[in-house]
Amino acid sequence: MIEVRFHGRGGQGAVTAARLLAEAAFLEGKHCQAFPFFGAERRGAPVVAFTRIDTKPIRIRTQVYEPNHVVVLDPTLLEVVNVAAGLKRGGVIVLNAKAAPKELRIGKIATVDATSVAIEALGAPITNTAMLGAFAKATKLVSLDSVAKAIRGHFRGKLAEQNIAAVKAAYGETAVMK
Amino acid sequence: MKQALTGNEAAAIAAKLARVKVISAYPITPQTAVVERLAEFVANGELDAEFIKVESEHSALSACIGAAATGTRTFTATSSQGLMLMSEMLFVASGLRLPIVMANANRSLSAPLSIWCDQQDSMAVRDSGWVQLYCENNQEVLDSVLQAYRVAEELLLPVMVCFDGFILSHTAEPVDIPGQAEVDEFLPPYKLPNPLDPCRPVTMGPVGVPECYEEFRCMLQEATRASKEKLIEVGRAFWKHFRRRYGLIERYRSNDADVLLLTMGSLGSSAKDIVDSYRKRGEKVGLVRVRSFRPFPVKELIDALGSAKAVSVLEKDVSPGSAGALFLDTAAAFINVKRAPLMLDFICGLGGRDVSSLHIREAVRAATRAAEIGEVRKAVRWLGLREKLVGLRI
Numbered sequence: 001m002i003e004v005r006f007h008g009r010g011g012q013g014a015v016t017a018a019r020l021l022a023e024a025a026f027l028e029g030k031h032c033q034a035f036p037f038f039g040a041e042r043r044g045a046p047v048v049a050f051t052r053i054d055t056k057p058i059r060i061r062t063q064v065y066e067p068n069h070v071v072v073l074d075p076t077l078l079e080v081v082n083v084a085a086g087l088k089r090g091g092v093i094v095l096n097a098k099a100a101p102k103e104l105r106i107g108k109i110a111t112v113d114a115t116s117v118a119i120e121a122l123g124a125p126i127t128n129t130a131m132l133g134a135f136a137k138a139t140k141l142v143s144l145d146s147v148a149k150a151i152r153g154h155f156r157g158k159l160a161e162q163n164i165a166a167v168k169a170a171y172g173e174t175a176v177m178k
Numbered sequence: 179m180k181q182a183l184t185g186n187e188a189a190a191i192a193a194k195l196a197r198v199k200v201i202s203a204y205p206i207t208p209q210t211a212v213v214e215r216l217a218e219f220v221a222n223g224e225l226d227a228e229f230i231k232v233e234s235e236h237s238a239l240s241a242c243i244g245a246a247a248t249g250t251r252t253f254t255a256t257s258s259q260g261l262m263l264m265s266e267m268l269f270v271a272s273g274l275r276l277p278i279v280m281a282n283a284n285r286s287l288s289a290p291l292s293i294w295c296d297q298q299d300s301m302a303v304r305d306s307g308w309v310q311l312y313c314e315n316n317q318e319v320l321d322s323v324l325q326a327y328r329v330a331e332e333l334l335l336p337v338m339v340c341f342d343g344f345i346l347s348h349t350a351e352p353v354d355i356p357g358q359a360e361v362d363e364f365l366p367p368y369k370l371p372n373p374l375d376p377c378r379p380v381t382m383g384p385v386g387v388p389e390c391y392e393e394f395r396c397m398l399q400e401a402t403r404a405s406k407e408k409l410i411e412v413g414r415a416f417w418k419h420f421r422r423r424y425g426l427i428e429r430y431r432s433n434d435a436d437v438l439l440l441t442m443g444s445l446g447s448s449a450k451d452i453v454d455s456y457r458k459r460g461e462k463v464g465l466v467r468v469r470s471f472r473p474f475p476v477k478e479l480i481d482a483l484g485s486a487k488a489v490s491v492l493e494k495d496v497s498p499g500s501a502g503a504l505f506l507d508t509a510a511a512f513i514n515v516k517r518a519p520l521m522l523d524f525i526c527g528l529g530g531r532d533v534s535s536l537h538i539r540e541a542v543r544a545a546t547r548a549a550e551i552g553e554v555r556k557a558v559r560w561l562g563l564r565e566k567l568v569g570l571r572i
Contacts, residue, residue: 019182036348
């Protein structure tokens with residue numbers, strides 16, 4: 001089973017990102033589970049959401065304590081949240097940042113300037129879909145096509161296409177470091 | 179068709195598939211999305227129903243009672259404080275024998291205010307005369323709402339389909355959505371025997387004088403007891419139509435188990451993984467999950483638990499000054515039975531506290547220990563409690 005933790009701030013779409021990732025995996029014939037950390041979400045406050053992906057039905061419903069991978073939607077979260085907490089060996093931290101910060105020396109790090117990508121593609125710094133593109137590139141767990149399909153299932157028309165553009169641009173720009 | 183759905187979405191889609199004609203509800207976390215989705219279905223023409231907007235849950239259920247009294251298929255949804263505000267009308271609905279179906283996304287009660295999950299809300303109204311079903315996953319939420327209408331309408335009893343707030347209501351996972359034609363076949367339209375009808379006036383729920391009130395209560399008790407057989411029968415019919423099996427309880431690797439976990443709702447799902455891990459090491463651990471809390475499956479639990487050495491009950495509710503409701507009823511089931519397992523009660527997961535794998539293992543270990551020494555030193559315990567915060571050694 002693969003467990004992924006998303007860190008974001010209320011309004012950036014971390015909960016939606018977790019669900020889109022689950023649905024993308026589901027479209028590839030896998031079992032999935034996506035859920036928010038059951039907190040009192042407010043715009044701007046740190047938010048956590050989770051995705052589980054497996055080849056067999058998923059029964060465990062506890063919170064995720066030791067994720068395989070972590071996705072960080074907002075660079076300022078690094079100062080307030082230990083995003084690497086519990087990260088499994090060999091896991092990737094996919095980070096919205098212009099460059100990998102020196103203090104993060106755990107596991108593999110992938111970075112993309114998702115804020116710029118989102119502003120370019122959507123006209124707003126909503127980084128969730130861009131970060132899914134980065135996640136797809138860094139982990140190869142889901143294909144770009146499946147992410148695009150999952151997005152079309154959630155958003156309509158122009159909004160869907162803008163988000164898919166963000167996914168593709170971020171996929172292209174993501175740098176994966178050892 | 180399989181789709182990733184939250185528990186709230188599954189409940190709303192089930193109500194739509196049941197072709198409900200009247201919906202009245204008031205939004206409350208974590209159930210809000212049920213009502214939102216249904217309002218959308220009605221607004222965009224996908225569902226031909228009347229959505230009655232109200233100012234409170236008391237009025238929501240009152241509107242449902244009025245609608246159901248005319249013989250209309252009626253649905254509502256709520257949580258927590260909303261259910262408390264409905265409580266007066268819950269007894270009216272069951273007393274009038276109206277087949278209303280409600281989705282209750284389980285949430286703790288104030289004070290202190292908590293929007294998170296436990297099952298104290300529906301436990302607080304367990305004596306309201308509603309059938310109570312507790313779901314383990316989102317598929318079961320959808321399936322239980324469909325089955326609930328069959329049970330409700332064939333016995334004239336209201337049914338509450340309970341599912342853990344957030345843990346199911348906000349979690350997306352694959353759900354098989356049956357086709358409308360299949361559902362229509364399983365759940366045909368129904369006819370209330372004596373509906374409210376301006377052309378044929380009747381009085382409903384007048385005074386029950388001492389000469390007859392007790393008989394009404396007795397009839398409600400007998401109908402609820404009979405709903406056990408009905409739930410089994412409807413479960414069989416559901417299997418025939420949809421190939422998914424449901425009963426009053428679910429047994430998981432329990433037949434030869436020395437130590438059993440007993441729980442309700444979404445905890446059953448995580449507990450199955452824990453059971454598997456013990457089984458891998460050759461330890462005879464199993465799980466029994468109560469799906470129907472009202473009616474309470476006494477005979478089924480005696481069969482399922484009777485040959486175990488010890489049972490740990492995991493439950494998200496407590497009756498202060500006594501114990502958890504599931505524990506109490508299970509213990510009572512074994513009265514006058516010769517062979518009973520030792521029983522421990524673990525109060526856990528209150529107000530959204532995560533019940534982790536470690537906690538579930540602790541409950542298994544405690545039951546194993548009780549089985550070894552042949553006694554229970556402390557029957558009611560708390561799991562995952564921050565003892566320092568309480569300032570007591572519990």
